[in-house]
Amino acid sequence: MSSQRARTLVEAYLYIRITARAAEGEGHERHTARDYEAQTALTEGPDEWRLFFDGRDLGLALRIDVHIPYRAEADARRDGLRFGHGTSELIDAGQWRMVSSGYAERAMREDLRFIDTPTDADLFGSVVLGWESARDAVAEAAKFLPPTAKEVPPSAFWTETGRAAHRERPDLFTRESLERDIASYEEARVEFIVMHTSARP
Numbered sequence: 001m002s003s004q005r006a007r008t009l010v011e012a013y014l015y016i017r018i019t020a021r022a023a024e025g026e027g028h029e030r031h032t033a034r035d036y037e038a039q040t041a042l043t044e045g046p047d048e049w050r051l052f053f054d055g056r057d058l059g060l061a062l063r064i065d066v067h068i069p070y071r072a073e074a075d076a077r078r079d080g081l082r083f084g085h086g087t088s089e090l091i092d093a094g095q096w097r098m099v100s101s102g103y104a105e106r107a108m109r110e111d112l113r114f115i116d117t118p119t120d121a122d123l124f125g126s127v128v129l130g131w132e133s134a135r136d137a138v139a140e141a142a143k144f145l146p147p148t149a150k151e152v153p154p155s156a157f158w159t160e161t162g163r164a165a166h167r168e169r170p171d172l173f174t175r176e177s178l179e180r181d182i183a184s185y186e187e188a189r190v191e192f193i194v195m196h197t198s199a200r201p
Helices: 009-024 033-038 070-078 093-116 121-142 160-168 175-198
Strands: 003-005 040-044 048-054 063-069
Touching (some): 009 063, 009 160, 033 040, 063 070, 093 175
């Protein structure tokens, strides 16, 4: 088992969740993010955090070791980058697109729930975070675009999950599509905030 390096804690936890879900495969009991986090230990070292996931209690022959430098986390927080500076070395472009879709679907569901409970501050924050996360995950996929390229290159898909996403919907990995969805998710975030804050007394 080799150790991996993440840019932020958010990316590290996300990588563990994606990898564990992929390891479950067909016919295996599906677990939640909380299940994975319960099997993940966070420790502090002189210069970095270490996240260690042991999936044996979940029936998975999987252990993951991820290190997150304090400096990388601090730089990302300073600049408002949820997943960190630079291009991910853990999560490929196809996986980022899938993650983004998951965030967006949850934001839409919670947006509809909020109509019935417009005073729920926690739900309001969750919807905003959902749209922000969807936007930022697409932006991570877009980071794989070379400066003048019109689409994400094949080298940006190194996992079977990511390659499958690319095979099924190659149109989602063009520059035009990525930029459109980044703008769309940001628009949804802003519209939700404006609509529901302006209606409050």
